[in-house]
Amino acid sequence: xxxxxxxxxxxxxxxxxxxxxxxxxxxxxxxxxxxxxxxxxxxxxxxxxxxxxxxxxxxxxxxxxxxxxxxxxxxxxxxxxxxxxxxxxxxxxxxxxxxxxxxxxxxxxxxxx
Amino acid sequence: xxxxxxxxxxxxxxxxxxxxxxxxxxxxxxxxxxxxxxxxxxxxxxxxxxxxxxxxxxxxxxxxxxxxxxxxxxxxxxxxxxxxxxxxxxxxxxxxxxxxxxxxxxxxxxxxx
Numbered sequence: 001x002x003x004x005x006x007x008x009x010x011x012x013x014x015x016x017x018x019x020x021x022x023x024x025x026x027x028x029x030x031x032x033x034x035x036x037x038x039x040x041x042x043x044x045x046x047x048x049x050x051x052x053x054x055x056x057x058x059x060x061x062x063x064x065x066x067x068x069x070x071x072x073x074x075x076x077x078x079x080x081x082x083x084x085x086x087x088x089x090x091x092x093x094x095x096x097x098x099x100x101x102x103x104x105x106x107x108x109x110x111x112x113x
Numbered sequence: 114x115x116x117x118x119x120x121x122x123x124x125x126x127x128x129x130x131x132x133x134x135x136x137x138x139x140x141x142x143x144x145x146x147x148x149x150x151x152x153x154x155x156x157x158x159x160x161x162x163x164x165x166x167x168x169x170x171x172x173x174x175x176x177x178x179x180x181x182x183x184x185x186x187x188x189x190x191x192x193x194x195x196x197x198x199x200x201x202x203x204x205x206x207x208x209x210x211x212x213x214x215x216x217x218x219x220x221x222x223x224x225x226x
Binding site for chain 1: 116117144146153154155156157158161169204206213214215216217218219220
């Protein structure tokens with residue numbers, strides 16, 4: 001079965017430190033990969049996506065993600081965390097033969113001042 | 114321009130009542146998706162429209178769930194004879210035909226008592 005795993009329910013980082021939110025997937029073929037962020041009582045907001053090309057993708061708010069095909073991973077990163085980055089982050093995958101997004105369970109990111 | 118809007122934002126229903134949830138997608142977006150998001154979980158796909166055609170309803174959990182998009186713009190998700198397990202946030206998303214990025218509305222939080 002196709003799936004997306006976010007192994008950490010919660011990630012705690014001190015403000016100013018680098019952050020990583022992990023995502024691995026089990027999907028056939030060469031999928032499209034996405035990261036979305038969800039703030040309380042707000043809809044999901046698109047951060048970035050990988051379609052093809054350079055394995056390092058840059059997105060909104062200073063976030064970036066690295067696609068690793070051999071490890072089937074798409075970890076989200078930011079060099080210097082802000083308190084305002086605290087939110088729920090979702091990794092999602094879309095297979096190229098199907099428009100459906102397969103979602104991870106989400107990782108709560110807490111940035112402490 | 115305006116984003117995806119959903120109404121109502123919050124809905125409380127007594128068990129057995131019928132509810133209707135509305136989604137206004139971004140103008141010009143051909144594709145429209147409905148998702149169900151339980152507390153602490155990632156979204157789960159419900160159904161997909163391309164213009165007025167419902168191309169996939171495989172995610173609808175039972176025949177009590179019905180979605181329509183009669184004119185290819187506004188969509189309504191109807192739940193008949195609501196049950197407590199229907200309590201969730203219902204998310205609507207739309208996308209442009211030339212881009213696979215989905216834009217999400219704020220969701221409707223349904224609570225069934």
